[in-house]
Ligand SMILES: [Zn+2]
């Protein structure tokens with residue numbers, strides 16, 4: 001996309017801000033506990049020389065720490081029943097030993113999602129015995145020709161052949177277990193309730209409020225066009241250049257719209273609850289939605305001036321989606337592979353964007369997020385200097401023993 005060293009299309013500038021937020025006292029206490037526990041377990045693996053054998057376990061510990069930075073509630077192992085209502089019928093028809101086999105696949109500590117390479121959120125297993133996040137595999141259930149996304153597995157998939165733990169165990173009429181969480185976290189602490197507003201969520205609401213005030217103060221100064229007029233002009237499509245000049249001299253056109261990304265749908269749920277409370281209109285986009293529902297969400301977000309927020313799963317950041325109505329992007333959590341984050345930001349920062357784009361990454365001070373940021377930085381440099389780019393998304397992101405030691409501060 002370069003011509004004589006100059007980009008062919010000049011996009012408005014993009015500013016990346018890092019907002020480091022403090023935990024509340026209760027959140028800090030919870031996190032410190034969790035971190036100490038994981039560190040001592042990691043140390044034991046390292047001392048025994050079994051880090052590689054326990055890689056999945058270690059990833060899970062890191063996942064818990066990352067999630068605790070978003071909201072302690074995410075760390076709680078709650079049974080999601082959103083998964084696999086359709087598959088219950090199918091499961092009933094399977095022989096018992098097959099059900100047991102599939103359940104074993106889900107319960108093994110080595111279960112890592114074959115799409116995102118992280119410990120799975122709402123884990124499901126396919127008939128071929130491969131484990132995924134429900135959201136990750138959903139991407140492969142909506143098309144016409146659905147194949148298992150696990151490497152080298154060409155098994156045919158349908159929505160009735162992915163099974164959650166709850167479905168399988170209820171079929172086996174075994175006790176549905178909800179007690180896989182360490183006892184130290186099952187106490188009824190207030191921060192483990194989903195009504196609790198975490199520091200990150202409060203930071204998001206502050207940003208949204210500031211954006212809203214900024215916009216309305218601009219409007220009072222008379223420097224902004226009314227949104228109706230603006231849309232009329234956009235639709236008329238003639239004398240476009242004249243309008244472009246007008247726009248570039250006018251700092252604000254219409255409300256400041258924001259895309260909020262998280263990799264966990266459960267985090268999006270929690271943000272959603274806070275937006276409802278604050279009467280902020282939003283749409284949502286995640287990998288479990290049908291294509292037509294996604295389409296509608298994007299259209300509403302781009303066209304309806306009342307809808308100012310898009311809640312979006314980092315895993316649903318399809319390359320094609322165009323959301324230039326947004327000029328603010330908030331990244332709630334860090335992804336191992338920075339390329340995925342860059343692609344997410346490009347939903348808003350792309351052809352058609354007329355305003356400068358602000359990206360805010362919200363992280364929590366003195367946590368594993370500091371160290372993930374540092375690893376990302378290293379990775380960005382590596383990718384930039386390497387011949388072949390790491391386009392594989394998750395596949396090349398296996399962490400080395402050195403990385404892990406650094407992450408656990410051992
Ligand atoms: Zn996944």
Ligand SMILES: [Zn+2]
Nearest residue numbers: 128130148153
């Ligand atoms: Zn498979």
